[in-house]
Amino acid sequence: MSEADWQIQNIWLGMGITLAVFALYYIVAVISNKKTHTSADLYLAGRSIGPVVNSLAAASTWMSVATFLGVVALIQQLHLPFVYMWIQLILSVPLLVLLYGASLWRSGVYTSVHFVQMRYGRSAGYLAAVWMLLIMLMYMIGQFIGIAKVFEVLLGLPYTPSLIISALVITGYITVGGMKGATYNDAIQMVIMMVALLVPLAAILKQMGVAGYWFPPLGYGDLTDVLLERLPTFFDLKYEPRFYLALFVALTLGTLGLPQLAQRVLTSSSIRTARRVVPWFCLWVGLMFLGTYAMGFAGVYHFASIGETLTPEAADKTTLLLNLAYNPEWVSAFVIAGVLAAGVSTIAGLMIGIATVVGHDIVGSFKPEMPEIKKLRWGYVALAGTGVVSMLVSLDPPAFLITSIFWAFGLCATAVTPMVVLGVWSTRINFWGAIFGSTVSGLLYIALSPYVFPDFSIGSGLIAKLGYSVALITVPVGFILTILGSLAAERAFAGVAAGELSRAQAMVEGMHGWATVTRERYNGVQWLLILCALWVPVLIWGLQPW
Template sequence: MIEPLQQAGEYPFQETFTDLLFPLLIIGVTFVVYYGISYYMKGRIHGTDDYMVAGRTIGSFVNGSAISATWESLATFMGVVALMITVQIPFLAVWTNFLLSIPLIVILYGQTLRRLGSYTPATFCKDRYGNATSVVMALLIVFVMLMYALGQFIGLAQIAEILFGWDYTLSLFVIAALVTGYVVIAGMWGVSYNSALQFWIMFTAAFVPMMFVLNQLGSSGWFFPPLGYGDLVPEMQAANPGFFDMVYDTRWYFAMFLAMALGPVGMPHLAQRIFTSRNVEAGRKTVFWFIVVTALMFATIYAVAFAGVFWLGNEGYEIADADLDKMIFYLNFAFNGNTITGYVVAGAIAGGLSTVSGHMLAISAAVANDVIEAFELDMTSDRKTQFGYASVVAAGLVIALIALDPPAFLVVSILWAFAISAAAITPTIVLGVWSARVNRYGAIASSVVGFATVVVLSPHAFDGIGAGAEGLTASLGIDAIMIAFPLSIITFVVVSLVAERIDALGVDPAGTRSLINEMHGYPDDGTERFTSATPLIVLALLMLPILWWGVQPW
């Protein structure tokens, strides 16, 4: 084995473009198409409902593709491949749990929030808990979306910086301007159709080049990359016997479920996609298409990681850990040349654009809709839509400014955002939908405790304070969810039930029952539904062993 090489240009394979003409032409054409779609869709915006949720008229196949693109992000092409190479087969636990999130949104609250006409979870919190909870939720959403979008902006800028040789600061602001421009032009209409197109650009940019790579690596199933590497498995096991081992503590896999399945449930940029469906039946079909296309994308990306490890082992190459996220580019430079790699880069950029546009719309909705509603400002629909435009521009500028000097934990900021969402946002929404006994005091206490616990116990905030294992799994920032999530649920239940018994707080569960019945589609017929405290108490008791399990040394 040769020693890892730390500087670009020193690896014994091509790292950057030697001919920029065709790559830049491919990327330029895709941007022209994105803006063309946005401009065409601009004429369909006649109010806030059109801007935020595309008039709730997006078809199931388009919506399923758009959700997949928004959900996968630039990390699919870069960071995910790097983590698959590093974590190896256990990383499938992350992907599998992540795939559960969209069906859970539909099952747990998608249909109910549609009936209330909510754009975001924070809008629901205003109706369900009141203004104070809505403000807390809007602030949490903005924070989580900023954390998520930050990685996308920097990843996009690094593609331009590393592969094209552009200055990082210039690349960052060019990317910010391009993304902000087409989000402002058409809102959810343009973003939905652009994201659907971006998914297929992402998918073909991974799938088709991998056919050529696997063929040259000697796989007989090269024509279908998701399974095409199968006959290379014996050689992989011989060269890398630990690649398929499940080596981490059981709690790490459970933490993956809490963070990666339940975290996205509270993320508005995904929920908003569900709300854009024509009706509930279309929403269900959207989930079907999401699972189908995302599964294809996941399996293809795993083939990329497999091929990368296989190729490095066969050639005797080693690369620095910091460069593992460029593996898909290295593979294509080595096997497919500049032009095809240019299309792969266009796919990576499509992943970043599709996700960050969803984040910016979610931030826009939180600021322009939720804050206005919470403070009961008197604004016309047109004025609110204009405020939404301004919020998108402001979000793009703020993210770009933060990205100039990013925090040290940037690499895992996206995963950390999932843990915060799971502990601080998801319980407030889900329990608020399914129980009339939870209230604003429990909701606020739960959100604050969940957020604070993840931040304090995360290895990225305070030195010397942490939770869970050491090394790679702890550095992902997810181990803390084993304590934060059960603690958040217990706090929610206990504070809500105690608040009922304090007359001065004015908590009246009866006043919530009609709203609960309405959101579940029942007429106000006097029937008692979702009013028992027993399910809440049982849920809180179930959280105690999980909490105890999480605080034990890993």
């Protein structure tokens, strides 16, 4: 497939729509900048966002460019029916709010790293910060790769110039607007995404002869029989059950530790508002994920019909190729605006998350008495620096843009989620257990991934390349070591542990809204041991040869 097959012929049309959209983003950013007076405004939008706007922003942050490009590419390239994937993805924000979102809101923290620092101490906070910076950097690489691919289509430029232009433009508006600007822009971007995906997809399905084209998330079903005649194995589960369980463990539990979604909960004006984000979020994400699957399904049908096989690089452009094949160029240009919105919104959340970790959780811990104006300056420097570093790392990307994203989720589920979730619900989890569990499981995840020590990677072929299958080993190890390490340290350092337990009791009780501190609500050991026992069969299954 040549470049002429996937480039818009009228470059000015695409440029016009894209410039108009980014002009809107910059206007919102400038207006928000005028309302940013403190570090809380910069990082948490002053805790003033309502449920509908926050749900749109959370959904937009969660979508990422992988929704438009990466997952569609996997469906196209591997013929995997990814419908099952959406179920566990939609669980992410409800579980986040249920397991610790409201508790962290009460405690007044800025990020999950900030919580780790308050709960276990400064050293544990630094460890969590190191993991989080690595996780978000890998996550952001996938977004920048996708954005650069869109600029390739838009401008006909090679990958590297496309990456540099897109990174500078995006970094500029996010740095100016801060969290408030990012939140309102993310809400706008979610609306653009839904329109840019579902309306052109309806037109494509109509031209394919689909009766239910008017509701794309389900209308593609009319193509099932015809597709099965050409690809009888499309709906087969092509990998063993562990492949799908690992996807659930890595992506669902990985989301719980990611700061860009946790911060969406923390920007809410109240706990009630934060809880009301959940149903709206599920609605927006459900529509988008089902629409994405329908787009991937339509892509498989289209290229099977014309007898063409796409390379991984071309598969990443399936959404754009379908629109160029079936819709007018101006529609394709608007779809590009939707893809840009998907990538930009996630990058915004990640950049805000990294800036908060650097400016507030790291720099702020060294200089807690720093004047507010200096905190703001450090925040802006961190935002700009994040964009530049991510751009540099993205210069040599993997073939599939979704690879680095999956890897990041698995590492977060392994090294961050256990000490955050367990620290919210048990006073018996302490500094030693958190450090021990996070360090060992995190290093084990890196060692068993295919990118550092290939000879030790779990599985082979695609299973190894996607990198998240190792989560079936490392996530159980993370939970088990955090729990058993805490209980062992409690016995070994009885005097010190008693003081930490008392401090943890006051903090945990307050986080859950109890006015009177007791020693009974979150002090049990039995449920922790039961949780360890439940993870053991998962660990044993994960250790079996793939």
